[in-house]
Amino acid sequence: MRRQVPLILCFVFGIVMIFTQFSPHSVSQTLYQEVISWALIISPFALVLATTTLIQTHVTRIRRRTEHWQYSFLVFVGIITMVVIGVPFGPQNQVFEWFYTHVQVPMDATMFSLLAFFIASAAYRAFRARTFEASLLLITALIVMMGNVPVGDLIWNTVLSWLPLEDGASGARQWILNNPNLSARRGIILGVSLGVISQSIRIILGIERTYLGGGD
Amino acid sequence: MRKTIRCLLVYLVLCIGISTAFSQGLTPPSNVTAMDTPNDDGSSITIKWEAAPERSSISGYQILRRIAGGGLEEIGALLPAGTTTYVDSSIEKGSAYAYVVRAVTETEATVDSEETAPAKGTGELFHTGKIPLFIAMILFSAGIVWNIYYARSGKExxxxxxxxxxxxxxxxxxxxxxxxxxxxxxxxxxxxxxxxxxxxxxxxxxxxxxxxxxxxxxxxxxxxxxxxxxxxxxxxxxxxxxxxxxxxxxxxxxxxxxxxxxxxxxxxxxxxxxxxxxxxxxxxxxxxxxxxxxxxxxxxxxxxxxxxxxxxxxxxxxxxxxxxxxxxxxxxxxxxxEPMLLGSLRGQDWGKFLIFVLMILGVVLELAGVNWITTLLQRVS
Amino acid sequence: MDRRFVYILVALAVIIPMLFRVNLPVSVSEPTQKLYDYIEALPSDSTIILAFDYGPSSLAELNPMAKSLLRQCFDNDVRVIALTLYPDGTTLASTLIQEIAEEKGAVDGEDYVFLGFRPGATQVILGMGSDISSVFETDYSGKATTEIPMMKDITNYAQISLLIDLASGSSTEVWITYANVQYNLQIAAGVTGVIISQMYPYLQTGQLVGLISGILGAAEYERLIDVPAKGMLWINIESFVHLLIVGLVVAGNIIFFNQRRREE
Structure with missing residues (x-):
């Protein structure tokens, strides 16, 4: 019973939602909007669930004195500070904005900027002309990299000006993005879309049910 | 002979004069129709009319509507000259509306079209523009379901x-x-x-x-x-x-x-x-x-x-x-x-094969100047 | 080569050009030019929507684009409705808009409005297709949307000339799926470098009227509006990092071939 009810709900709503896409009638559209609104109700529950799970996890860590348990206190300091300032005074409060601009912004930007370092090390390791295909990938990558920055055009126009390509590295990069990149991407997107449809049918028909967990 | 030529010249000048006068003058918008907008939920009516002659002095159109028993009221802003369609989305479902298209000149002179027959907005149960998509969905889903049952019968x-x-x-x-x-x-x-x-x-x-x-x-x-x-x-x-x-x-x-x-x-x-x-x-x-x-x-x-x-x-x-x-x-x-899950993979491949065939056929036909596959796929979107 | 050595080189390639400012000529790509031309061709008093769909992590790339776009719109008397589908985006968008509005003398409520954030991206986009004020009853500062002067004549997408999505994730696809496909709203995007290639299918099909690609796109736009700023600065620095990576790849291959020859 614990499994049958969600499976029936999944089947009924799956089929109904598909058909609302083919019917412009107001009944069908109202139903569609209604179901979407129900889905929105889940968000506040997710917030409660998130807070509870987070508190549980870190309380357990502190209680059991697991490795680096001291950092769990920092989680509580962060949560309490932002809730105490943000809930009564709103996000436009100066202190809240200060925390946002001087704590969250630099921390997020730091994590994002790590990508520059990781891209360099990954490129250094991955682009080796081991085979013909790898060499092709290497040359393409070099052209796109140079086409992405103005210095690429400068070098191209100085060193490779004898080539019959007028638009330089940026033109070559644009051609690669518009043609080989787009064709390969479309192939992958088609495969992924068919995979999504197939997976959705398996879910609607109740063949794929691992996500329901245990219990009969 | 000279008299005939003179008559012809006068006739020609008259023709040109009259046609110029009429084309620059104000003729009411013609062939105005109002009908339920197809493939919607019944919340709009589409009004269509014929474009004014190129050399007319019309600077825009104003739509007026009449609900049964009421007076004419202006709806929406002034539409630019060259417009030939207007979708009225501010209707009440179930009520009948008649429309008049008013042509407005640069000097703010106006002329009204004839009033259309009353029209009602009706919600359609099925979006006819999505028929090709619906067929594709049914075909693809059927392929997957058939293969799931094929796999269930124990076939490798x-x-x-x-x-x-x-x-x-x-x-x-x-x-x-x-x-x-x-x-x-x-x-x-x-x-x-x-x-x-x-x-x-x-x-x-x-x-x-x-x-x-x-x-x-x-x-x-x-x-x-x-x-x-x-x-x-x-x-x-x-x-x-x-x-x-x-x-x-x-x-x-x-x-x-x-x-x-x-x-x-x-x-x-x-x-x-x-x-x-x-x-x-x-x-x-x-x-x-x-x-x-x-x-x-x-x-x-x-x-x-x-x-x-x-x-x-x-x-x-x-x-x-x-x-x-x-x-x-x-x-x-x-x-x-799991055989049933493996079956769905085979169904997925059928779908992929169908897309391959459509793509190759589309390219070949397009090269031959036949473009019905392209048109069909554009309709799907 | 130890990866930490690579990291030090990258850090140097960023820091050194910052100390010695270099100005390399930037050529404008077609997708950026298209967006610029589209906005230039809009009649004055047209309204566009600018969606700040990114958080603080991506502001280095997307803020310069937002600033250039706002400058162009205010110069051309194009009114701007700003909003965000990201809760993290509210503060950064609000600060940025105020900064450019002050610079250009644009008036809140008349030349621009910031509606803030509402949860549920799909529902927000679909809801705005019917009635913007039903989704955003108030703007970010709490004023009733229907009371805002520039919103008086605006009900839904029918009165909007263009939507520009500044995105670091998959929000542009969501705007295309719901606002373009269902409501025929014209859409353009400014995106981070990581997701540029993801946008090309939409550019080719015409579902995107223009595209600003990463920091290079931001620099191109600054050149178009003739206000060189952060985009120009970053792209010059990025040039050196790209050169370094190309050098590292070449060095890596030389080492690789030498090793292989020795092994043989």
């Missing part, structure tokens, strides 16, 4: 080798031998997203093996609902393998909702715990390379899989194995060898 189904999935046992075995843990990330996807569900299915299979080998499995999550569902999935796998004692709920935890805080958290776990095997399966964005490169730096065997095609290059550069796009969805069938 061939599935090509997927190295990334073959390596799952190797990765778990290696972690067991080294006495180290396994880290599994489902990415940033929410619970309702298909790649997240596909990833949960793979996790279910991975958990069965970690239960067998008693290898610790850590799953940091980005979505609180995913966390709870994943706990259920892993617990079930441990129960199914008869190892409920080995299941540790604390190893599956909610980290944070913030994208880069999640990346920082998972990268931190990688460097502290040094898992021997890392699975990155699901929906990933810019954080993919941070996770994959950190995993690479600690020497873990990494198996990634995502349908976010823009992140594939990063995974291919930094991971040992990568499931590309649809392979993520094939994984549950591949790992479980």
């Amino acid at each position: 189904i061939f599935v090509r080798r997927i190295p990334g999935l073959e390596a799952v046992d190797e990765a778990i075995g290696r972690a067991t031998e080294m006495g180290r843990s396994i880290l599994y990330s489902l990415g940033l996807g929410r619970v309702e997203e298909v790649p997240t569900i596909a990833s949960m299915t793979i996790l279910g299979q991975v958990a069965r093996r970690t239960a067998d080998y008693e290898t610790p499995l850590h799953v940091p999550c980005r979505d609180p609902i995913v966390t709870n569902v994943v706990r259920e999935v892993v617990r079930t796998s441990y129960l199914d393998e008869g190892r409920p004692d080995a299941y540790n709920e604390d190893n599956i935890f909610f980290l944070t909702e913030s994208q880069f805080a999640y990346a920082a958290g998972v990268a931190g776990i990688m460097t502290r715990e040094k898992p021997a095997a890392i699975f990155l399966q699901g929906q990933f964005f810019a954080e993919s390379l941070i996770l994959a490169e950190t995993g690479n730096s600690i020497g873990a065997i990494q198996i990634a899989g995502t349908d976010s095609e823009h992140q594939l290059p990063f995974f291919i550069a930094s991971c040992d194995y990568t499931l590309i796009g649809e392979e993520l969805y094939a994984a549950s069938a591949y790992l479980s060898r």
Whole structure:
């Protein structure tokens, strides 16, 4: 019973939602909007669930004195500070904005900027002309990299000006993005879309049910 | 003869004069019709009329409407000259409206068209423009369902080798031998997203093996609902393998909702715990390379899989194995060898074959100057 | 080569050009030019929507684009409705809009309005297709949307000339799926470098009228509006990092071939 009810709900709503896409009638559209609104109700529950799970996890860590348990206190300091300032005074409060601009912004930007370092090390390791295909990938990558920055055009126009390509590295990069990149991407997107449809049918028909967990 | 020529000249001058006078003058908009807008929910009426002659002095059109028994009222702003259609979306369902199109000149002189017959907005039950899409959906779904039942009858189904999935046992075995843990990330996807569900299915299979080998499995999550569902999935796998004692709920935890805080958290776990095997399966964005490169730096065997095609290059550069796009969805069938799931893969291939045929046929016909396939596909969108 | 050595080189390639400012000529790509031309061709008093769909992590790439776009709109008397589908985006969008509005003398409520954030991206986009004020009853500062002077004549997408999505994730696809396909709203995007190639299918099909690609696109736009700022600065620095990566790849291959020759 614990499994049958969600499976029936999944089947009924799956089929109904598909058909609302083919019917412009107001009944069908109202139903569609209604179901979407129900889905929105889940968000506040997710917030409660998130807070509870987070508190549980870190309380357990502190209680059991697991490795680096001291950092769990920092989680509580962060949560309490932002809730105490943000809930009564709103996000436009100066202190809240200060925390946002001087704590969250630099921390997020730091994590994002790590990508520059990781891209360099990954490129250094991955682009080796081991085979013909790898060499092709290497040359393409070099052209796109140079086409992405103005210095690429400068070098191209100085060193490779004898080539019959007028638009330089940026033109070559644009051609690669518009043609080989787009064709390969479309192939992958088609495969992924068919995979999504197939997976959705398996879910609607109740063949794929691992996500329901245990219990009969 | 001279008289005839003179008469002809006068006649010609008169013709030109009269036609010029009329074309610059104000003629009312002609052939005005009002009808229910097709393929909508009945909340609009479409008004059409014929374009005014090119040399007319009309500067715009104003639409007027009359509800049964009422007076004429202006609706909407002045429409630019050259407009020949107007959709009135401010109607009340069930009421009949008659329309007049008023032509306005630069000198603000006006002339009204004849009033149209009353029209009502009616909601259609089926969107006729979506018929080709509907047929495609039915065909594709039927292909999958038929193959699922074909597989159920016990017939053998061939599935090509997927190295990334073959390596799952190797990765778990290696972690067991080294006495180290396994880290599994489902990415940033929410619970309702298909790649997240596909990833949960793979996790279910991975958990069965970690239960067998008693290898610790850590799953940091980005979505609180995913966390709870994943706990259920892993617990079930441990129960199914008869190892409920080995299941540790604390190893599956909610980290944070913030994208880069999640990346920082998972990268931190990688460097502290040094898992021997890392699975990155699901929906990933810019954080993919941070996770994959950190995993690479600690020497873990990494198996990634995502349908976010823009992140594939990063995974291919930094991971040992990568499931590309649809392979993520094939994984549950591949790992479980469940006939019904394998059948759906075969149905998927049928769909792909149909698309290939359409594409080749479309290109050939287009080259031959026949474009009905292109037109049909444009209608689908 | 130890990866930490690579990291030090990258850090140097960023820091050194910052100390010695270099100005390399930037050529404008077609997708950026298209967006610029589209906005230039809009009649004055047209209204566009500018969606700040990114968080603080991506502001280095997307803020310069937002600033250039706002400058162009205010110069051309194009009114701007700003909003965000990201809760993290509210504060950064609000600060940025105020900064450019002050610079250009644009008036809140008349030349621009910032509606803030509402949860549920799909529902927000679909809801605005019927009635913007039903989704955003108030703007970010709490004023009733229907009371805002520039919103008086605006009900839904029918009165909007263009939507520009500044995105670091998959929000542009969601705008295309719901606002373009269902409501025929014209859409353009400014995106981070990581997801540029993801946008090309939409550019080719015409579902995107223009595209600003990463920091290079931001620099191109600054050149178009003739206000060189952060975009120009970053792209010059990025040039050196790209050169370094190309050098590293070449060095890596030389080492690789030498090793292989020795092994043979």
